[in-house]
Amino acid sequence: MEVGALLVGRIYNHSQDSLVRGQEKGCFGLGGSTILVLYPAGTIRLDQDILTYSDLGIETQIQMGEKIGEKLCLND
Structure with missing residues (x-):
């Protein structure tokens, strides 16, 4: 979106x-x-640097194709 x-x-x-x-x-x-990026709760784990910068109020610039997290398996 x-x-x-x-x-x-x-x-x-x-x-x-x-x-x-x-x-x-x-x-x-x-x-x-x-x-x-919209996703159901509990289905991905965002990378730690994005979480840390967000907590500090710092914008994170992301390029197309850059990894931002990983999909979680249902049993994670």
């Missing part, structure tokens, strides 16, 4: 019926913004 922020003039989405993992689906105009 894309989220426009201050100075984001526009969010451009490509018109496609389906996408494959890693394929660009759109981009932000004028600077950057943020993407929300």
Whole structure:
């Protein structure tokens, strides 16, 4: 889910019926913004650096394809 922020003039989405993992689906105009990753509670473990920086109120810049956590097995 894309989220426009201050100075984001526009969010451009490509018109496609389906996408494959890693394929660009759109981009932000004028600077950057943020993407929300939605997942059911208890299904992933975020990397410790992201948790630490978040606790300190520090924004973490993430690049496309960069690992941010791991999927948990049902018995974890």
